[in-house]
Amino acid sequence: MSRSVRTSPEGSERPLHEAYDTALLDLDGVVYAGGEAIAHAVDSLADARAEGMHLAYVTNNALRTPDTVAGHLTELGIPTGADDVITSAQAVARLISEQVPAGARVLVIGGEGLRVALRERGLTPVESADDDPAAVVQGYGGPDLAWGRFAEASYAVARGVPWFASNTDLTIPSGRGIAPGNGAAVEVVRIATGAEPQVAGKPLPPMHKETILRTGAERPLVVGDRLDTDIEGAYNGEVDSLLVLTGVTDGAQLLAAPPQHRPTYVDADLRGLLTGQPEVAEEGDGFRCGGWTATAGSEQLELSGEGSALDGLRALCAAAWTAAGDGSCALDAEKALARLGL
Numbered sequence: 001m002s003r004s005v006r007t008s009p010e011g012s013e014r015p016l017h018e019a020y021d022t023a024l025l026d027l028d029g030v031v032y033a034g035g036e037a038i039a040h041a042v043d044s045l046a047d048a049r050a051e052g053m054h055l056a057y058v059t060n061n062a063l064r065t066p067d068t069v070a071g072h073l074t075e076l077g078i079p080t081g082a083d084d085v086i087t088s089a090q091a092v093a094r095l096i097s098e099q100v101p102a103g104a105r106v107l108v109i110g111g112e113g114l115r116v117a118l119r120e121r122g123l124t125p126v127e128s129a130d131d132d133p134a135a136v137v138q139g140y141g142g143p144d145l146a147w148g149r150f151a152e153a154s155y156a157v158a159r160g161v162p163w164f165a166s167n168t169d170l171t172i173p174s175g176r177g178i179a180p181g182n183g184a185a186v187e188v189v190r191i192a193t194g195a196e197p198q199v200a201g202k203p204l205p206p207m208h209k210e211t212i213l214r215t216g217a218e219r220p221l222v223v224g225d226r227l228d229t230d231i232e233g234a235y236n237g238e239v240d241s242l243l244v245l246t247g248v249t250d251g252a253q254l255l256a257a258p259p260q261h262r263p264t265y266v267d268a269d270l271r272g273l274l275t276g277q278p279e280v281a282e283e284g285d286g287f288r289c290g291g292w293t294a295t296a297g298s299e300q301l302e303l304s305g306e307g308s309a310l311d312g313l314r315a316l317c318a319a320a321w322t323a324a325g326d327g328s329c330a331l332d333a334e335k336a337l338a339r340l341g342l
């Protein structure tokens with residue numbers, strides 16, 4: 001049975017922290033940016049937790065251990081235990097453990113987060129292709145990861161050793177701008193060997209499986225800022241999602257989103273967890289949300305009315321996604337978004 005195509009953001013009469021039992025929160029661009037808490041994040045998460053919502057933090061960054069991530073969040077004013085943090089290192093370690101013998105050696109190209117996750121699954125991290133590894137795992141190792149580490153991976157992979165990657169995000173945000181991510185490092189080994197790794201992190205199923213196993217969530221809500229990892233991961237896991245506009249996604253990207261990148265809800269920031277979501281209703285040839293009505297013309301998206309910029313964006317999403325169907329909307333949205341200041 002084929003999945004229905006989302007053509008509009010949904011409404012919710014209940015606050016999202018009541019409608020869902022667990023928030024699966026991305027970190028960078030959602031909770032913090034450049035290591036500092038994003039506006040309203042600390043208070044919003046405290047209120048959601050106080051109202052009974054379980055908070056879990058889900059990251060594709062395999063460098064830091066759950067203890068380190070939890071310590072950082074706690075310092076920001078968000079009390080967090082290591083058990084509340086799920087990393088792509090944990091997801092890839094489980095994936096490897098399902099395919100190699102217990103206690104097997106695994107060549108690690110990455111940081112401490114990978115080594116801790118492998119040991120948790122009873123596997124033995126090693127440093128050289130000459131250590132007879134049963135698998136190779138590659139994860140983000142920080143800006144100082146030596147070039148020779150990619151050579152070690154290539155030697156083993158070229159011999160036919162199974163190759164795994166925590167994630168393939170091409171970029172990672174830093175305090176100085178956008179830096180190469182693990183996906184860029186994976187490309188180095190791919191070019192050298194012609195091989196393809198098994199990948200665990202968002203948006204792929206192993207990460208969603210790891211998250212559900214560790215949290216026990218029954219009605220999870222994925223909260224993220226990236227369409228191609230957070231929102232697509234929710235789509236692949238067949239769970240609902242909330243896109244917050246505090247990170248990398250802008251209005252134009254959201255309107256052009258193909259079905260797998262269309263979130264259930266859209267809000268400005270984590271305060272969206274504490275409120276309901278307005279209905280987007282079909283009205284004539286267009287879609288209305290709050291005081292705005294959006295329609296799809298022959299060449300551009302059109303917007304009339306006034307009110308909250310978020311309501312206008314939600315109405316535009318409905319017009320764009322409906323016009324695009326199972327594709328990506330190519331209509332010009334510049335003027336409509338400019339009216340909203342987006």
